Amino acid sequence: MNEYIYYPGCSLKGGSKHYEESLLPVLKKIGMEIEEMNDWNCCGATAYFAVDDTIAAALCGRNLSIAEKAGCHVMAPCAGCFLTMKKSNTFLTEGSNKAQKVLTDLKTTGCEYKGTVKVRHPLEIFIQEIGLDTIKEKVENKLTGLKVACYYGCQLVRPYTDFDDPDYPETMDNLMEAMGAEAVDYSAKTLCCGGSLTGTIENIGKGLNYVLLKEAKKKGADVIVTLCPLCQFNLEIMAAKVSKEYKEDYKIPVLYFTQLMGLALGIPKEDLGFKRSIISLKNMWQKINNGGAK
Amino acid sequence: MDIQRKVKFEEELDKNFLDEIKDMSGCEEIDKCIQCGACSSSCPMAVYMDHPPRKIISFIKNGFKEEALKSFTIWLCASCYTCQVRCPAKIKITDVMYALKRKAIEEKVYPNRLQPPVLAQEMCKLIAKNGRNSELWLVVNMYIKLKNPLGMLKMAPLGINLMKTGRMSLKKEKIKNRKQLRTLLNEVKENAK
Structure with a gap:
């Protein structure tokens, strides 16, 4: 099975504390050791795509870079974070000029991202990796x-x-x-x-x-x-x-x-x-x- | 009785609008629209919209810039992606709506005092500053910007319920390395020009 790092996102630390409170003990019970991503930032949600989509990609790029350095894939329980990060990950790794610029900026600010990280939802991991x-x-x-x-x-x-x-x-x-x-x-x-x-x-x-x-x-x-x-x-x-x-x-x-x-x-x-x-x-x-x- | 002209003359259309939009992320395939209406019929918001999504795409293709950017439609798109997975021409319609939202904000032509564009911008400000969103402060900032204290007051019972169950706090969430995030966002903004 893949190694994962836990990306809670803002909701699981705010209005959806009970999602985190139930997810973590479940992971422990089924034998998945997992750590929270260090100093993660907000994924930008639907808001940033409506305001500035390159910044939206950069925000996710910083998180993906943290996961990559830790040698892990990302587990994102919030469907919003999951999609935003997956979408930005696709954008960053598809090789467009716009993406290249963002990747360079990530590198110069100490957040180099090579594009090796997968973003997955716990339900996906439960079904496809651990198994029913x-x-x-x-x-x-x-x-x-x-x-x-x-x-x-x-x-x-x-x-x-x-x-x-x-x-x-x-x-x-x-x-x-x-x-x-x-x-x-x-x-x-x-x-x-x-x-x-x-x-x-x-x-x-x-x-x-x-x-x-x-x-x-x-x-x-x-x-x-x-x-x-x-x-x-x-x-x-x-x-x-x-x-x-x-x-x-x-x-x-x-x-x-x-x-x-x-x-x-x-x-x-x-x-x-x-x-x-x-x-x-x-x-x-x-x-x-x-x-x-x- | 005022008689309003419903037609638009060709010279009033913006011929560059299609190319302008096609340059934006996710909008490259917009030319392929066959006006079948699968987007409008699958959209859960269509009944509330002033123009259905199919018509918005047609506006873009035919240079009706003002009609597209000033529509409520783009702000009612909740990003459910139903139209996008159903579109037989594989147009990323949700991304097109995002592109129009960005353009409308850039040109400041969104309907006055409409909440969704204000919410989006206030959320981005919070994230750029602190690296994280704080639900309570987002709502407060939005109502201040909308100059709508009554709206904020109406949210109070919900706020109390959320506080009681420990799901809302006054704390502003922040990341540690805000300096790095700010440098990154500034770089991206500079280089994207």
């Missing part, structure tokens, strides 16, 4: 009876489609089934949550998240499982607003896939960041306890 069977062997508490809607959002599956299907991906569903949960047929799994737009133009955000929440409820999901901080945030925050507007209760728990994975792998629930949920998890715990998981 290996992870399944480590399950201690099957999540029997728990119905989950796996929500992939956009940026892990698009535009780079080498890992899973861009419209109907299934890797997270397979992982959740391996944990003993039942993955419902969630047809909204790759529709957009609005990204940062949900925070700026709320009415649009409400419309988009209504579709996602309604479909999860219709399919009988007890919980929506996500792999991106912005998806998790938008769904959880918009649930109350959508419920009010459409006069129906859409307050379904929205968790990270690593939180449920951790639970199934026998990590104590206190160590998986569940206390950070704004939506009540009471019904979910009841379901899990009835199903046999601790």
